[in-house]
Amino acid sequence: MPQNIVVSRPEGLTVAWAQRIVGQHEKGTVVTQVEIxxxxxxxxxxxxxxxDYKGASALPRRWFVKLPSLAWRARFITALPQLLANEVHFYQEFASSVPIALPVCLAAQSRWGLGSILVLADVEENGSLAGDADDILSIGQAGLVLDGLARFHARFWRQDASARRYRWLAGRVRRVEDHLGTVLAVPLMKQGLRNAGDFFPARLYKRALHYAHNRRRAMRFLTAAPQTLVHHDCHPGNLFWQHGQAGLLDWQMARIGEGVSDVAYFLATALEPEQRRRHETGLxxxxxxxxxxxxxxxxDGGQLAERYRAHLVYAFEAMVVTLAVGDMMATESNLELIRRTAMAVDDLDAFSALPI
Structure with missing residues (x-):
């Protein structure tokens, strides 16, 4: 049985802790220092x-570690659906077969009653550049991301969520998450819209609340399509750039879903509205x-465009709910992404694409 590496706070990331991980990769390598x-x-x-290591080592000297949130509101929202455990499971089960760049995983562990931890090589050590949530991508960069998403979605196309390998992506934990999203949809939408103030068109207010009241029906419609493995949180802050190609970070929301949902989420968050208006059909x-x-x-193109239009609503909801919960994203970045996603929803009248 592998040694326990789960810790609950940054202070637990000691030399002894790091040595347990290093020992899984290089038996003779000694960790001499760990600095936060x-x-x-x-x-x-x-x-x-x-x-720092004693002597030569092929292991990275910069690590990126994910622990459960120290912010109580974010921890509450992410604990029931076990989002960090979901990402741990993704790296254990799928990372080797995903045809898109990922960080190197050094360790990933979940322990009942103790929590979860993910230890990755810091992508910036090898010259890669991690994105920020409110980055504005060029059309060329957007095209590269879509190329990667297409390869990724095609690799897992028409997966049966009831199949043993994928059951954890659509089973009890996902049902808990869906139920929590439905129960909290209205109060979180109201709070998020109040907090957003003038960052979205006022005419969307009633339609957003109507959507929240009918979220369960909307979600059934948004999942009634060929299924694949999706990232489900594909905004610029979860990208990194390596040798001119895009990679994806933060797989805690990964699930079985419709591929174009990632496309809608990405284009709505990553492009300036005017850029998106001019280029989204071509993209x-x-x-x-x-x-x-x-x-x-x-x-066909018409079906894809209609499904894209409908899925824009979730991108807007996700950003509004993030603001309502608080402590999940820098507020300025969050407000900017609300502005962008609201414009996408408004431009394409996305709420009317849902049968609610």
């Missing part, structure tokens, strides 16, 4: 570490073309 470089508290507590065609190259030809 930064601590960022959001949906999880994210810690950057600097390590959707590019995504569909990449799917076709991978052998997925089931959806």
């Amino acid at each position: 470089v930064s601590v960022d508290v959001g949906t999880t507590t994210r810690i950057r570490l600097s390590l 959707l065609r590019r995504y569909a073309g990449q799917l076709a190259q991978q052998g997925v030809t089931e959806m």
Whole structure:
């Protein structure tokens, strides 16, 4: 049985703790120092570490560690659906078969009653650049991300969520998350919209509340399509750039869903509204073309555009709920993403695409 590496607070990231992880990779390597470089508290507590080893080692000297959030509101929202445990499970089960760049996983562990921990190589050690939540991507960068998403979605296309390998992505924990989202939809939507103030068009207020009241029906519609493995939180802050290619971070929301949901979430959050208006049709065609190259030809352009339009609503909801909960994203970035997603919903009249 592997040694326990789960800790609850940054102070637990000691030399002895790091040695237990290093011993799994290089038996003779000795950790001499562990320094906490930064601590960022959001949906999880994210810690950057600097390590020294005795002698030569091929292991990274900068680590990125994820622990449960130290912010009580974020911890409450993420604990019941076990989002960090979900990401641990993703790295244990899927990382080796995902055709898109990921950080190197050094350790991932969940223990009943103790919690979960994820230890990754810091992507910036090898010259990669991690994104910020409110980054504005160029159309060229957006195209590269869509190419990666198409390869990723095609790899897992038409997965049966009841199959043993995928059951944890759609089983009891996901049902708890869906139920929690439905129960809290109205109060969180009201609070988030109040907090957002002028960052969204006032005409969306009643329609957003109507959606929240009918969220369960909307979710049934949004999942009534061919299923694949999706990231489900594909905003600029969860990207990194490596040798000119895009990689994806933060897989705690991964699940079985519709691939175009990632596309809608990404384009609504990553592009300035004017850019998106001019280029989203072409970018959707590019995504569909990449799917076709991978052998997925089931959806024509009209169907894809309508499903894209409907899924924009979730991107807007996610950003509003994030603001309502608080402590999950920097407020200025959160408000900017509400502005962008609200404009996408308004431009395409996305609420009317849902049968509610």
